[in-house]
Amino acid sequence: MTIPITERRKNARLTCFSEIISEALDSQVAKPRLRNISTGGAFIESAITLPTATTIPLKIKLKSQEIEVQGEVCHQQAGVGMGVKFHSISEAQKQIIENYIWENSVALLQQLGDEE
Numbered sequence: 001m002t003i004p005i006t007e008r009r010k011n012a013r014l015t016c017f018s019e020i021i022s023e024a025l026d027s028q029v030a031k032p033r034l035r036n037i038s039t040g041g042a043f044i045e046s047a048i049t050l051p052t053a054t055t056i057p058l059k060i061k062l063k064s065q066e067i068e069v070q071g072e073v074c075h076q077q078a079g080v081g082m083g084v085k086f087h088s089i090s091e092a093q094k095q096i097i098e099n100y101i102w103e104n105s106v107a108l109l110q111q112l113g114d115e116e
Contacts (some may be wrong), residue, residue, distance in 0.1 A: 016104065020044055021059040032081075034060065038101070039094045041071065041085040049076040058084070062100040067093045 018034045025046050026033040032046035037060070050056060054073045058064060072086035 016062075016100075018106075019061040021061075022056050024048075024050060024054075024056045029061055035081065037097060039086070039089070039097045041074070041083060043083050044115060045081040047079065049073075049078055049082050052076060055087070056084070065096050066098075067096055069093060070092075 015036045016034055018037070020032050020042075022032065022033050025044070025048050032044050032048075035043040035045050041057075042060070044058075050073050052073050052075060056073070057068065058071050059068050067089075069089050070087045070095050072087055074083045074085050076082035
């Protein structure tokens with residue numbers, strides 16, 4: 001018997017550990033970081049978590065480019081981080097994220113191919 005798995009995500013997501021800046025998440029314990037990102041949102045590792053439905057401004061550094069977006073907390077895990085859905089994201093910002101995902105996915109596949 002096969003149990004169907006339902007994937008709620010609509011966009012390709014890449015595991016990454018990029019810097020993220022948000023005054024709402026400033027902590028003297030540890031700086032927040034992206035665990036993964038897609039054009040629709042991200043998971044932010046942070047010692048500070050915010051309540052679901054909280055809107056926060058985010059500045060995300062993806063290699064040499066930086067984007068500023070508004071995010072809404074969709075879920076949170078105390079002491080671990082939170083899932084954030086992007087709002088008011090422009091097509092240009094989506095393109096930056098898509099390029100980042102594509103470039104890093106290709107690099108990962110090349111690295112895996114070199115190991116064989």
